[in-house]
Amino acid sequence: MKVKAARMGKGWLDRKLASPKFRKGFEEELQKLSIGEQLSRLRQEAGLTQAQVAQRAKTTASAISRYENSEYDRYELRTLQRIVCACGGRLNIILESGPKAYHAA
Amino acid sequence: MKVKAARMGKGWLDRKLASPKFRKGFEEELQKLSIGEQLSRLRQEAGLTQAQVAQRAKTTASAISRYENSEYDRYELRTLQRIVCACGGRLNIILESGPKAYHAA
DNA sequence: TCGCTTAGTAGCATATATGCTATGTTATCC
């Protein structure tokens, strides 16, 4: 365990998020985080432990930890969605066209 | 090859997309498509063949076809990003919190 | 028709993700 927030529990972030100003900035920052970090936030917002998410996602806590932590970046879309879903969130995959396509050689 | 648009080439969609009205509706519809379908559109918008995308993404045309077609839905994020990038597009992964988190049991 | 291009598909070897157990670490509570 790296952070000292092991027992922050359900109400942890809620108090801070009660402030609209804080919430706005918070959500903007979230988008900039790595997927693992976003996952971790999402789970904590929902007040769930890794073990709880694991149970809902039908896997183990260590798998959740792997997805949230380390330098992991080879996510499989289905698995990611399962976990996000278990945290009560939604996964949006958006394929944007480039500024003006890719007509270079 | 299933569609008869084998030779639609670069200008194919451009003519239609010249109409702002068409473009708006088109882009809205795109979001509803499966990832494979979105990929296919993205590539065609860029006026590229599967082989060309494959070369840029450092893989083979059959791999591109697999990603675009069939009932495939086990995408690996890195690979997906590589292909989207080769089509000149951008991949957005957005992790939304649920309506009000997930405080159920 | 023949040749060329594009795309879909099958089948395989290899790389990698996943699921799991066990263990280590840190914080909290008694």
Next chain:
DNA sequence: GGATAACATAGCATATATGCTACTAAGCGA
């Protein structure tokens, strides 16, 4: 200190994705 909880990590077996080749099909034009 001892017990417990939350999380991280290692290591392994298995499932699955990936990369590749070869093949098939379909459209297009000479």
